[in-house]
Amino acid sequence: MLGKLKGDYFLKKFFGYLKEKKLLDIIKYNKTFQKKMNKDINNYKEYLEKYSSIEIEIIPAKNHYGKFISNKIYAHIFFDDDKEIKKRNYLEQNEEVKKIKVIIDYKYNSFENLFSDCNSIESICFRKFRRNTIENMSGMFSGCSSLKELNLSNFNTDNVTNMSSMFYGCSSLKELNISNFNTNNVTNMRRMFSDCSSLNELNLSNFNTNNVTNMSCMFYQCKSLKELNVSNFNTSKVNNMKQLFSDCSSLKELDVSNFNFDKVKDMREMFFKCTSLEKLNFPNFIKKTNAYMNDMFAGCISDLQSKIREKCPNLKRNAFC
Numbered sequence: 001m002l003g004k005l006k007g008d009y010f011l012k013k014f015f016g017y018l019k020e021k022k023l024l025d026i027i028k029y030n031k032t033f034q035k036k037m038n039k040d041i042n043n044y045k046e047y048l049e050k051y052s053s054i055e056i057e058i059i060p061a062k063n064h065y066g067k068f069i070s071n072k073i074y075a076h077i078f079f080d081d082d083k084e085i086k087k088r089n090y091l092e093q094n095e096e097v098k099k100i101k102v103i104i105d106y107k108y109n110s111f112e113n114l115f116s117d118c119n120s121i122e123s124i125c126f127r128k129f130r131r132n133t134i135e136n137m138s139g140m141f142s143g144c145s146s147l148k149e150l151n152l153s154n155f156n157t158d159n160v161t162n163m164s165s166m167f168y169g170c171s172s173l174k175e176l177n178i179s180n181f182n183t184n185n186v187t188n189m190r191r192m193f194s195d196c197s198s199l200n201e202l203n204l205s206n207f208n209t210n211n212v213t214n215m216s217c218m219f220y221q222c223k224s225l226k227e228l229n230v231s232n233f234n235t236s237k238v239n240n241m242k243q244l245f246s247d248c249s250s251l252k253e254l255d256v257s258n259f260n261f262d263k264v265k266d267m268r269e270m271f272f273k274c275t276s277l278e279k280l281n282f283p284n285f286i287k288k289t290n291a292y293m294n295d296m297f298a299g300c301i302s303d304l305q306s307k308i309r310e311k312c313p314n315l316k317r318n319a320f321c
Contacts, residue, residue, distance in 0.1 A: 058100040059123035061146040065093045067118045074108040110136040117143035125151035132158040142168040164190040171197045194220040210234045216242040226250045236260045246272040255281040267291045273299035293319040
């Protein structure tokens with residue numbers, strides 16, 4: 001029960017109860033009870049700190065200096081031990097730091113740009129993540145170009161609505177396990193994995209995209225992906241697919257036959273420069289959409305373009321230019 005309550009809310013309810021029962025005057029003159037009450041409140045604050053805070057372990061990249069976290073508000077930072085709280089969010093040149101622990105307390109409800117452009121990080125591990133109050137993870141790891149390991153096994157995304165640019169520019173990341181992600185409430189996945197150029201595998205079988213409206217550039221320049229299964233994607237609410245798979249130059253086969261394009265307004269460069277794509281399964285949607293399709297298949301191999309032209313003879317020429 002306590003884990004669901006925030007400090008101010010708990011105290012307000014507690015003192016409201018005392019006032020209702022006319023016990024406040026009694027407490028004023030009862031020092032023993034007053035001490036016990038103060039002790040209980042302090043214990044509750046310690047409970048919040050211990051069980052509601054989010055604990056992150058960071059390993060800095062060698063010879064990289066600068067920020068390791070973009071926003072240090074409500075963050076308690078320790079270098080190599082638990083003894084001294086640091087009041088800075090950057091590493092200085094020639095500083096020897098093997099491990100950084102960051103504890104984020106319950107007051108912080110958004111992870112937008114939390115590690116944005118922090119290219120001094122090699123590894124991030126979420127040791128504790130017991131809260132479900134985070135709603136925004138937009139740009140959370142964007143620009144972490146030195147990041148090679150990301151452990152999200154304890155992650156909680158139950159109430160997240162925005163994952164746009166979440167892993168954008170994580171160009172050194174080869175593996176990413178997001179099998180525990182709950183995306184039921186997510187509406188924005190724009191650029192979510194864009195420029196993850198070293199990522200060679202991505203399991204999205206658990207993804208729920210029922211409420212997603214924007215998928216533009218979602219896999220843009222994922223050049224090392226050889227397979228991508230999006231057969232479970234529900235795109236009935238999506239209105240933007242611009243550059244969705246653009247420059248996925250290692251993909252040989254892609255099945256989007258289950259995609260619903262009814263609300264899509266922009267499909268420009270959707271498969272642009274998918275230079276290895278030999279097989280593309282998609283529904284005959286061309287006749288019932290007025291979406292922009294400029295350069296939709298530009299850069300694809302000629303055999304694939306011929307098959308698409310044959311299946312969709314009414315497709316505008318600019319889709320291939």
